[in-house]
Amino acid sequence: MLDGLYKPRAVAVIGASTKTLSIGYRVLENLRMHDFRGPIFPINPRERSVRSFRCYRSVLEVPDEIDLANICIPAKFVPKAVEECGEKGIKFVIIHSAGFREVGEKGQALENEVLETARRYGIRIYGPNSQGVMNSDPEVSLYANFTFTPMKPGNISILAQSGGVAELLNLNLERIGVGFRMYGSNGNASDISIDELLEYFGSDDETRVIMLYVESFQDPQRFVEVASAITPHKPILAIKSGTSEEGARAITSHTGALLDVDTSTDVIFEKAGVIRFHTQEDLVQAAVAFSRQPPPRGNTVTVVTNAGGPAIQATDQAMALDLGLTKLSGKTQQALRECLNPMSSVRNPVDTTATAGPDEFGPIMKILADDPDVHSLLLTLVTPFFVDNMGVAEQITGALEGCGKPVVATYMTNENWAHVIQKVRDAGIPVFDYPETAARVLAAMARYVAIRDRDPGEAETLEVDADAARKVLADAKPSGDGFLPAADVTRLLAAYSISLARSVRSTSGSGAAGAASDLRFPVVLKVDHEDVVHKTDEGGVVLDIPDAGALERAVAEMDTRFAGRSIAPAYVVQEFLTGGREVIMGLKDAAGAGTMIMIGTGGIYTEVLRDAQFRLAPLTRTDARSMIAALKGHSILAGTRGEPSVDMESLEDILLKLGQMAGDLPEIVEMDLNPVLAFAEPGRTAVVDARIRVRS
């Protein structure tokens, strides 16, 4: 629990200063100006008082108990100050000072020293190199932070890995008159982590929405755990930056190539039910709506306008974001018609025309508020000079009060009508500058509801022989970069009852030709040599070999091609399957977040389409189904132009087994089943080629 940090009864400011440009002055002044509800104790051996507060030489001299110390002194003095905090029994320390890990090795050593001291005394450290915390709760009113941004009570909490971004988010809330609840930007995060702060904000009853900005996950699994417990009750709206990094280049397989920097973030957020945004503006606007309006009960929007054009724009944007347009029933349309002039449109978007006044808006809002088909309302209004616009605002807010549906608005007007907008805002209806913004906000709300209410499905364990697979791994001799030999791949898949196309393997060319007599022609010939990773590129694959004679010739050619390698190549002859639909599947270690399972559209378009779905293991059958359904190429699998669907269950089964494998065989860092051929006939689905890489 971080109550001592966010709800301290008394605070010390170590390094409180009279120099107005110092952090020690700023923190004290911020606490004072925002009227912190407990006592403030400045610590400075060289001053008698700062800002009329009596000064102490050390926290040890302070007569009262202190919950929180703010440290604002140069880095090298911090260890001693923390030691004294320990002796004093202080349990929370914010280190505002910089000069630690962020400046290199020496700073890192200092940070370690501080941490060690803190652990000794059971002190929790926030920072170092941190802006601080704020809690706008009027019972606390804690501004333990060195910025200038305002603190106004609200129910949005702000958590950001960058102080600059935290400030920006707060400033942009303020610009539209919205406050916040709690605020945190924890700098180097040496002890108290973003996850811990998130958990604390999640447990705060007054926090209705959490805005989160992350640059990197410290512990992705912990993040998923913490966030998953919060999102069913309150939305977490997040931005992850650094999406344009050009990392992850050296990845060898397809599964990896389809996985850009952003994917793992998406997978983590998906698992945790976090709503992702790509711009701060969208984040701020959605947060405002979530903080003031209830979530919708469905994903359609009803647009009401008195101005035509802007409603079209709102509708376009809503459709582009997969919101539906509510189909108003005949009854509702009739009821609206009775309230409105004949020039009005009573279909959605409802256009009252510019002449509609309070007498029209009151009843139509009531009709829409009462209609169960109406999930959310988007009002886009102008203020015609011949209309009682204040009366319209009063009627709208009155009729919609407590209707249980989200309502957002845009007013196109000028400052003469600011009081009208204020009236609407005071009723909790967010008013945005542009109709498209209102549509985007409603789309985000619908997205939250869809994620919150999704059915996770039941856990399901398919029968596999994990022990056999473990034995394969224990005995395997992977290549230098960790790839398993083909024979081991075959045995490992067999242990999980994942069918490979029938094949035989031989260490000599002539042997290959002979051994293939059991297979049905046509066949494929593939080289199997640890130096040859991209077999096709290196001439190590011959497809569609019609008969034994052709196979012998192909083997002879390949013998020539791969002659002179240190080890002679082995060969695999495999039945050539035709007519299946290609997918690619795999699993991949997700850098601390667990293991991601993947399915994508296969064939030559794999890289063009970049059509792949990733989920963190373990999977339920519902997960597996939704992954397949979310593929752009789903229609190809389901059958276009009268073709039958492929056997979807067999694909789901492989996904589930990959999920189990992720748990059973943590040594595997990457597996690539490419292609997998799926057929309409049940049970024919087969992996044609597979690669497995283990931790090396």
Place this chain on the structure above:
Amino acid sequence: MLDGLYKPRAVAVIGASTKTLSIGYRVLENLRMHDFRGPIFPINPRERSVRSFRCYRSVLEVPDEIDLANICIPAKFVPKAVEECGEKGIKFVIIHSAGFREVGEKGQALENEVLETARRYGIRIYGPNSQGVMNSDPEVSLYANFTFTPMKPGNISILAQSGGVAELLNLNLERIGVGFRMYGSNGNASDISIDELLEYFGSDDETRVIMLYVESFQDPQRFVEVASAITPHKPILAIKSGTSEEGARAITSHTGALLDVDTSTDVIFEKAGVIRFHTQEDLVQAAVAFSRQPPPRGNTVTVVTNAGGPAIQATDQAMALDLGLTKLSGKTQQALRECLNPMSSVRNPVDTTATAGPDEFGPIMKILADDPDVHSLLLTLVTPFFVDNMGVAEQITGALEGCGKPVVATYMTNENWAHVIQKVRDAGIPVFDYPETAARVLAAMARYVAIRDRDPGEAETLEVDADAARKVLADAKPSGDGFLPAADVTRLLAAYSISLARSVRSTSGSGAAGAASDLRFPVVLKVDHEDVVHKTDEGGVVLDIPDAGALERAVAEMDTRFAGRSIAPAYVVQEFLTGGREVIMGLKDAAGAGTMIMIGTGGIYTEVLRDAQFRLAPLTRTDARSMIAALKGHSILAGTRGEPSVDMESLEDILLKLGQMAGDLPEIVEMDLNPVLAFAEPGRTAVVDARIRVRS
């Protein structure tokens, strides 16, 4: 020329009224309050004066010449008023009154009557049902409009098909302190069109940017003509609404299916060099930047920050929009390093750290302004309390003045530092609320430059026999819905030297089998019957027939399948080409904008990928090349994994020939070459199947 409309020397207000809630009052009041530079003549037979202006019973009584009449009387009186305007010699009339075409037939008749009268006298009509016009030129100061939005001189002109949107755009400019030049929203557009207004704004020297909102194109070809003449000199920034319409459903072929409602707008804007936006906010923000900053000389951005996090966000957004990050030379980095503290980062993004003050910002801005690699600057700054932020702003604006590169900024600060932001804005540097906005604006500027400077290529006419094709069309007997029989399709393509896979056609099954002896097996058998449009779906295609016996059996089966039709089916036997890469090509009438030529990725992924490029005919080879290069599937054609490229020139040739066909054979409304197989060997490219629909 519309000078009489936008720069009238004297104006009349017909229906000027003392009733403050009437349009007749509003227009007069707006003209008066904004201090129109010429005389205003109110026309109202029932008043002696309105707002102290002497009233006249009719324009005919006014002693002076009048250039522009504003009509604000009920619709039914408008024809007479226009008649009197004609007698008076007035050349421009704005009809603010509603009650015309928009209310149905009776209104349409009234509108026609007005137009006829106007034509008789050479009067140009603006409206009816129109908001009006504004011209902020201080020499004119014309507010002939009934809204309340402000008029502040600027160099952005606003043109919108919706009065509500025009107002919104203006209000949002005002909110950030930016004015406009000319303003038009012409209601029913019965005479003076959007295109004509656009042309006029284009010719206005003081207009530096045009903001355009269109709901539908009245005359797409004219629009392209007018806009194309403007965009090389000044940007047109546009929004087209109505993109979510669910029209265009009954389209039969692939070319059509790939063509959603939005595509024709994109094609039109592309041809005209118009920059398209999808939200009004993006439009407004970009317009502000274009109005104050020069276009960039290249498409990379240099980000400078004193705050870390926000720069990452700006960079992410810039990368997502295909802006590059300027690679700063070693020399520049060294020069920056000498000005900045050791904690700073001198790579792009340049991070000065929060302590940098005027002494650092002056020199580094000068270094970046002088570096030819730096195309545009994005500043994202906080205002640390210990820094002379006004000094920083002075140094920045001083160093960058006249640097010839676009500069945009975001300041994360609060109202205490409003004077700093104002200082930056006064220097013409737009300051946005969010770093992502700044990145989007620079991306739009780079997009404009890329379009403005694109090389259209030389016109090129390939040798074709258009007369032979015309004869084919003249003699053809298309099906009820306009499709040509297969034989005519073959002949028409032959006239344009577009190769079809070799085939023979026969009206009887046995004939087909016999005639096929000239072809090389394997072959394909296809039915040719006007009732059978989707041959594959209806069992009218058998692929990969290995020999004559199999062909005979296939024909026999098909005879059975299609027995009992009113006309017996014909058959086409065609060589079965394997190993080519599939594309789909075509042309399509673009509802008034001309003819669009298309190329897309073919095969089963056609509809999944929706990977198609459209351009308006005629095409240059440069156009054809850029269409192919812009395909997502381009890498497949160019050869992946060591495969050779297909013969691109042959694909370009077909595109050019389709372009010529669009001009030569306007009867063709749709052509679908699907698939076209392209091979690495020059000249082997062949159309496998083709459908042509003519105007029916």
